[in-house]
Amino acid sequence: MKPEDNTYSICVGPVHPALKEPVKLNMQIDGEKVTGVDFELSQVHRGIEWAATRRNPIQVLFLAERICGICNMSHMISFSRAVESIGGIEVPPRAHYIRVIGAELERIHSHILWAGVAAHELGFDSLMHYTWKLRENVLDTVEYITGNRITKGLITIGGVRHDIPKKKFPRIIDTAQFYSSHFDKMADMFLKDRVIMSRTRDVGVLSKRDALTTCAVGPTARASGVKKDVRKDEAYAAYQDLGVEPVLPDAYTGEIHGDVYDRVLVRLLEVKQSAEIIERAVRQMPEGPIAWEEKPAALLAKLKPLAGDGIGRHEAPRGEVIHYVRMTGEEHPYAWKVRAPTYNNMMAWVPLLMNEQIADIPVIAASIDPCMSCTNRAVKAGTNDVIYSKEHLHRLSVQKTRELRRKMK
Amino acid sequence: MNAESVLKGFRKEFGSKIKDITIQKVPNSLKKKLFAERIWFSVGRKHLHSAVEYLCRTYPDPHFAVCSGYDTGKEIELLYHFTVNYGVRAGEITITMRVMLPKNDLQTDTITDLIPGAIISEREMQEMLGIKVKDIPDSRRLFLDDTFPRGVFPWRKDETGPDKIARNVHAARKGGMK
Numbered sequence: 001m002k003p004e005d006n007t008y009s010i011c012v013g014p015v016h017p018a019l020k021e022p023v024k025l026n027m028q029i030d031g032e033k034v035t036g037v038d039f040e041l042s043q044v045h046r047g048i049e050w051a052a053t054r055r056n057p058i059q060v061l062f063l064a065e066r067i068c069g070i071c072n073m074s075h076m077i078s079f080s081r082a083v084e085s086i087g088g089i090e091v092p093p094r095a096h097y098i099r100v101i102g103a104e105l106e107r108i109h110s111h112i113l114w115a116g117v118a119a120h121e122l123g124f125d126s127l128m129h130y131t132w133k134l135r136e137n138v139l140d141t142v143e144y145i146t147g148n149r150i151t152k153g154l155i156t157i158g159g160v161r162h163d164i165p166k167k168k169f170p171r172i173i174d175t176a177q178f179y180s181s182h183f184d185k186m187a188d189m190f191l192k193d194r195v196i197m198s199r200t201r202d203v204g205v206l207s208k209r210d211a212l213t214t215c216a217v218g219p220t221a222r223a224s225g226v227k228k229d230v231r232k233d234e235a236y237a238a239y240q241d242l243g244v245e246p247v248l249p250d251a252y253t254g255e256i257h258g259d260v261y262d263r264v265l266v267r268l269l270e271v272k273q274s275a276e277i278i279e280r281a282v283r284q285m286p287e288g289p290i291a292w293e294e295k296p297a298a299l300l301a302k303l304k305p306l307a308g309d310g311i312g313r314h315e316a317p318r319g320e321v322i323h324y325v326r327m328t329g330e331e332h333p334y335a336w337k338v339r340a341p342t343y344n345n346m347m348a349w350v351p352l353l354m355n356e357q358i359a360d361i362p363v364i365a366a367s368i369d370p371c372m373s374c375t376n377r378a379v380k381a382g383t384n385d386v387i388y389s390k391e392h393l394h395r396l397s398v399q400k401t402r403e404l405r406r407k408m409k
Numbered sequence: 410m411n412a413e414s415v416l417k418g419f420r421k422e423f424g425s426k427i428k429d430i431t432i433q434k435v436p437n438s439l440k441k442k443l444f445a446e447r448i449w450f451s452v453g454r455k456h457l458h459s460a461v462e463y464l465c466r467t468y469p470d471p472h473f474a475v476c477s478g479y480d481t482g483k484e485i486e487l488l489y490h491f492t493v494n495y496g497v498r499a500g501e502i503t504i505t506m507r508v509m510l511p512k513n514d515l516q517t518d519t520i521t522d523l524i525p526g527a528i529i530s531e532r533e534m535q536e537m538l539g540i541k542v543k544d545i546p547d548s549r550r551l552f553l554d555d556t557f558p559r560g561v562f563p564w565r566k567d568e569t570g571p572d573k574i575a576r577n578v579h580a581a582r583k584g585g586m587k
């Protein structure tokens with residue numbers, strides 16, 4: 001504490017439920033206001049890229065899937081696209097459609113998971129349970145298609161590993177329609193509730209300029225009005241045929257604030273958009289082969305001599321994933337760089353948290369949807385080493401919601 | 410706008426300062442034959458800053474994706490990945506600038522004055538490859554913990570690489586890093 005300027009330093013993390021990722025946020029606090037933000041990321045570096053330089057491309061594909069517990073398919077698609085661009089491998093049309101269906105199912109479950117976390121951070125636990133109950137439907141469908149709920153193992157280099165037979169189509173269409181039809185109810189609960197509105201409207205504002213200079217991606221950038229969506233910009237896989245437009249908040253409210261409310265809105269609209277894409281993809285899916293080479297051993301033999309640089313990009317639920325791969329004709333990739341969306345969105349925390357209140361930290365930090373699991377959190381205030389538990393900070397947030405609710409009655 | 414026109418501008422501005430130019434066309438869509446265009450070129454480290462400045466001037470708000478880098482033996486190669494022309498269907502162009510740094514002089518200029526969001530990548534390159542970014546606004550470690558030994562750089566493949574501290578990791582000696 002510096003007595004002359006009355007600021008305290010508070011550190012949130014490293015392990016922390018709102019962040020869901022071991023990240024340490026150091027904040028300067030003046031009274032209730034955040035006046036300085038800094039973060040440390042060193043807690044979970046696993047050296048996956050290093051491990052990949054001693055594995056063959058097919059093994060790396062499955063390693064890539066394990067980078068993220070939620071958007072695992074994004075990394076598989078990005079890595080495959082990078083290797084495919086090195087070898088000029090053409091993916092059959094049917095495989096493109098199956099990739100889109102898998103990716104969009106993933107987006108639905110990721111966004112709904114996040115919506116639940118946002119509700120929890122605001123102190124609406126019943127809403128959290130309701131949204132997570134809705135999420136079960138898509139997870140069951142993913143299991144029905146691929147055999148697994150989360151790590152789908154659906155992608156291979158040059159196509160997909162298993163087909164979706166026709167008899168499974170009705171169930172996928174049902175799921176898509178389920179989410180289209182529940183959009184209004186979700187919108188009612190999240191977007192029209194006065195208390196949620198006052199906790200999120202004009203809180204944690206990211207201006208369009210800040211979104212551009214901090215290189216933000218995905219819903220975080222789109223909520224600030226940046227029209228950036230790899231699905232449209234690259235029109236890869238079957239997205240060209242399905243006509244995807246980036247979702248901006250003004251489509252619903254007619255204006256762009258770039259606040260937490262807009263980020264909630266963009267994600268809810270994207271759930272609806274994904275449901276529509278899935279339905280169209282299932283109906284338009286062409287017949288034909290599902291992979292460039294179906295047998296893994298034969299595929300590996302063809303991949304080994306590849307040499308060159310490749311970039312693979314994909315629009316994951318949180319934004320653009322980009323993989324850089326260098327192959328040198330040996331069995332292992334020579335270099336592999338993975339850039340997940342949170343890497344870029346992290347910089348947005350600084351303008352987002354500036355001048356906000358302590359009780360808003362959980363929901364603002366969570367609003368960029370930083371990616372990973374959650375356990376515990378400790379807050380260290382001042383020089384007296386007063387350590388509050390994670391419950392304390394959460395309680396502050398819940399208290400604020402309750403007070404607002406009382407005032408509004 | 411296409412890759413050719415972007416490159417024409419670069420050639421006009423920098424002439425022989427940019428080398429090894431390739432345009433990669435990645436087939437994208439199904440019905441209409443569209444391509445994702447990827448431009449790759451090398452630029453001397455003296456001209457990196459002016460190349461990025463030219464990019465920012467010509468195409469306002471280019472998206473800086475990430476900087477990747479690797480050890481080629483005698484040199485460190487850095488690859489700055491940018492994208493321009495987003496928001497146009499199948500119109501986005503990826504531009505990658507390669508910069509070679511000799512191992513006896515691992516220094517490069519910062520681009521954070523042009524693109525503030527590049528700070529994460531620059532801090533990462535400093536700790537992972539042991540290079541020095543001149544005038545970087547914040548040179549602390551980011552992904553590596555403070556307890557990680559100094560002088561060990563995880564992305565290097567020479568004696569400063571992570572091999573010696575990874576000796577107990579399963580199959581660490583198998584293939585790859587020699």
